[in-house]
Amino acid sequence: MVHKPDSALIILGHGSTVNPDSDVPTFAHAAEIRRRRCFGEVTCAFWKEEPSFRQVLLTVESDDIYLVPNFVSEGYFTQKVIPREMRLAGPITERGGRTLKYCEPVGNHPQMTEGLLRRARETAPGVPAAETSLVIVGHGTSLNENSGAAVKKQVERILRRGEYGEVIGAFMEERPFVTDWRTLTTCPNVVAVPFFISDGEHSYQDIPVLLGIEPEITAAASQRDVFRHNPREIEGRRLFYASAIGTEPFLADVILEQVARFDKQREAVLA
């Protein structure tokens, strides 16, 4: 149980200038953690919205500050953009009498595997897993070779359980591409779960087009009357598409556990 009344927690999100749903989970987890009163201050900061990574330190007053990226992968944003924008020197940055503690992104946490599997089961209830290809969909980018690693790690963990007929990772912007799901998978049922933080532009609007379940980009989730229908029959296969797992309430606990893990790792380094 984290109890740090003299510390601040800043949850770092991507945010969006075009999709209204992108920041919703980050704000929701902040509100939940604030309600639990385990930090003196709790706030959010974003790459694409305000408060920005550049501004946010002006909004907190504690000298001891934990930064938890609400990102799935340890890639371009967590390794390059956030450290650059917040002028971080590493896991610990001392500046002007303040200590900034840069934790691992939520996507690294072991509970994310449970979250992905729960989403897969909810999305295709009663569909036998042994006759199902599970596709974990990530962003992937040529800007950072580590970007797809989070998806690959989840695929390995799920494969080890032997529950699904097939488990693969697929990406928007690197190989194997999600557009090729028809040839990448072989089972009669295909469940695609986006490993994303929000039902935002990529997971709600872009990936359905890449999968072929929408002919063109739709409005944002919050601006449509219904969430998507499952399954879609495509070329004799049944394709189920899930919503992003970052919206689940357990993510607030994952954020707090990333703080606890940070402290534990520092203790081990100092011991």
Place this chain on the structure above:
Amino acid sequence: MGGRIELALLHWLDQGRTQVGQIVIERAGGDFLLRHLADVGQEKLEEKNLPEDALEIARWDAEGKYRPLKTAPTLRRGWRFRLGSVAELALTVEYFYPAMLGSYLAAREGRLGVTPLRETLNRQTGLYALTRKATVEDAETVIKRRCHSESGCLKTILWPIEDEPPRGFPAEKFTLAGGGERIPLPCAEGCNLLVAAIRRQLKKKA
């Protein structure tokens, strides 16, 4: 938000600075009332009392369009907050106008760092690396379209493009002084929306 920002906010209210962007704050007994400036005198307003409600109000304009820039002059009307503590008040203002109270307090205390737009553009990578090539003229074209208080953004521009502030704005767009009843909204650095708009301008030019 910590105690110093809350105390500063109380102090500014006591001085009669009751407007922040398009909202106005009143005291009513021990409570704080918040509403849209254009709704002063209106009685039929939707009552709110949770700071988180401000997130939803600030998210959409009157036509239901997403507002990625919270300091755009497009805050919708029709609501009134009644808040019982200064902590809730400060958090609600933070949701309407992120980082503005903290920025203004830092400016008052002489510790608000200002970044010239050229520096902001020069550190961009990935998608936005292209903006390093922007000329002062490219930047000014976009700033004129994006940052005007009437149509784009209510913030006070504190940064130069390189050495000079952008042209085509009245002098008050660049100063936090004066302002009468307003708590100003300081812009210490060009935002991501501006950087993205400069990228689009360069793409169009190419």
